[in-house]
Amino acid sequence: MATHSLFLLPGDGIGxxxxxxxxxxxxxxxxxxxxxxSTDTGLAGGAAYDKHGVAITDEDVAKAKxxxxxxxxxxxxxxxxxxxxxxxxxxxxxxxRKELAVFANLRPAICYPALASASSLKKELVEGLDIxxxxxxxxxxxxxxxKTITDLGDGQKRAIDTxxxxxxxxxxxxxxxxxxxxTRGGKVHSAxxxxxxxxxxxxxxxxxxxxxxxxxxELHHILADNAAMQLVRTPKQFDVMVTDNLFGDILSDVAAMxxxxxxxxxxxxxxxxxxxxxxxxxxxxxxxxxxxDIAGQGIANPIAMIASFAMALRYSFNMIELATxxxxxxxxxxxxxxxTGDIAQDNCRTVGTEEMGAAxxxxxxx
Ligand SMILES: NC(=O)c1ccc[n+]([C@@H]2O[C@H](COP(=O)([O-])OP(=O)(O)OC[C@H]3O[C@@H](n4cnc5c(N)ncnc54)[C@H](O)[C@@H]3O)[C@@H](O)[C@H]2O)c1
Ligand SMILES: CC(C)[C@H](C(=O)O)[C@@H](O)C(=O)O
Ligand SMILES: [Mg+2]
Numbered sequence: 001m002a003t004h005s006l007f008l009l010p011g012d013g014i015g016x017x018x019x020x021x022x023x024x025x026x027x028x029x030x031x032x033x034x035x036x037x038s039t040d041t042g043l044a045g046g047a048a049y050d051k052h053g054v055a056i057t058d059e060d061v062a063k064a065k066x067x068x069x070x071x072x073x074x075x076x077x078x079x080x081x082x083x084x085x086x087x088x089x090x091x092x093x094x095x096x097r098k099e100l101a102v103f104a105n106l107r108p109a110i111c112y113p114a115l116a117s118a119s120s121l122k123k124e125l126v127e128g129l130d131i132x133x134x135x136x137x138x139x140x141x142x143x144x145x146x147k148t149i150t151d152l153g154d155g156q157k158r159a160i161d162t163x164x165x166x167x168x169x170x171x172x173x174x175x176x177x178x179x180x181x182x183t184r185g186g187k188v189h190s191a192x193x194x195x196x197x198x199x200x201x202x203x204x205x206x207x208x209x210x211x212x213x214x215x216x217x218e219l220h221h222i223l224a225d226n227a228a229m230q231l232v233r234t235p236k237q238f239d240v241m242v243t244d245n246l247f248g249d250i251l252s253d254v255a256a257m258x259x260x261x262x263x264x265x266x267x268x269x270x271x272x273x274x275x276x277x278x279x280x281x282x283x284x285x286x287x288x289x290x291x292x293d294i295a296g297q298g299i300a301n302p303i304a305m306i307a308s309f310a311m312a313l314r315y316s317f318n319m320i321e322l323a324t325x326x327x328x329x330x331x332x333x334x335x336x337x338x339x340t341g342d343i344a345q346d347n348c349r350t351v352g353t354e355e356m357g358a359a360x361x362x363x364x365x366x
Pocket of ligand 2: 090093094249287289
């Protein structure tokens with residue numbers, strides 16, 4: 001079996017705690033001969049800042065670029081609130097996304113049957129929920145220039161962030177969404193603010209053009225604010241939702257709660273296939289952050305991280321069966337009544353990060 005390289009960046013806070021559980025999974029799949037992963041580990045975020053004075057070193061960015069897939073935990077925390085803006089922990093994430101050019105961020109919100117009553121919404125609204133948010137990840141207001149704070153000299157300052165989208169960026173993310181919709185429910189909602197933003201006008205125009213190549217997929221336009229409301233009103237009306245970088249960030253946190261917890265939502269960020277090799281750069285991370293409020297206590301939910309690893313198996317290594325086995329193991333453990341604190345329920349057993357990871361691994365071994 002060919003050796004595949006994984007570059008692990010645990011990051012800060014619970015990032016380091018949940019990564020341990022993925023490392024155990026990798027050790028087991030390797031030992032069983034199911035995979036042949038070589039792993040290397042780097043520093044990102046506050047951890048890198050403390051050691052090197054930057055959110056990520058050039059060397060670790062180079063390693064991330066060279067790897068077959070990057071598995072990322074989470075970065076950030078109050079400890080680094082005062083570091084210079086360009087070195088804040090989150091800068092590592094943004095630099096990696098941009099330099100790896102992983103423009104397509106897939107954020108699946110699936111409500112596992114056992115968790116239907118753990119959601120803050122009524123059970124019948126979320127039971128069987130399976131939606132996919134396709135977030136544009138390398139453009140928009142996250143990266144647009146100018147991005148400045150100017151002193152106006154009279155005690156006032158002016159802050160500017162710039163939302164920029166070009167046709168090719170919208171076209172390629174729309175195609176990802178339509179291609180995926182074809183493999184699922186055949187429906188795309190495109191969310192923008194074309195009623196207020198020029199970038200929204202272009203977004204809608206380009207998405208409608210792309211839709212002409214996908215006559216078999218239903219396209220619906222939705223304003224992003226309405227999308228947030230509809231996600232908590234009748235979430236099962238959605239199949240695939242494609243949206244820009246900022247709206248995608250917000251809407252995916254909303255979608256996360258439909259599944260029971262932010263600790264449940266994995267993500268895959270994919271680049272364009274290399275024309276010579278067909279390989280694409282890929283970056284896998286949970287949607288949640290470093291959860292400073294619970295870091296260091298061993299109680300974080302490792303499921304989003306483990307499910308992100310399952311996405312790596314599926315999207316980077318075409319190990320569909322193994323990916324499905326990992327996802328089924330998660331589902332089975334939840335059906336057995338095991339819960340971390342964030343999804344705690346009556347008549348269920350609340351366990352810590354390590355026990356949840358071990359239980360998922362035990363299901364795989366069974
Ligand atoms: N990908 C990333 O690295 C990433 C993503 C989001 C936020 N952040 C950063 O994380 C830091 C904290 O941000 P925040 O508090 O707004 O968001 P957060 O996602 O870290 O936490 C929000 C809430 O969800 C809970 N939570 C999140 N993940 C959980 C898990 N796996 N298990 C149990 N509970 C979980 C937390 O305890 C907290 O109450 C900030 O510095 C932020 O910039 C990083
Ligand atoms: C940490 C932050 C930069 C990041 C984002 O805004 O993209 C996070 O919230 C996410 O959802 O991945
Ligand atoms: Mg976010």
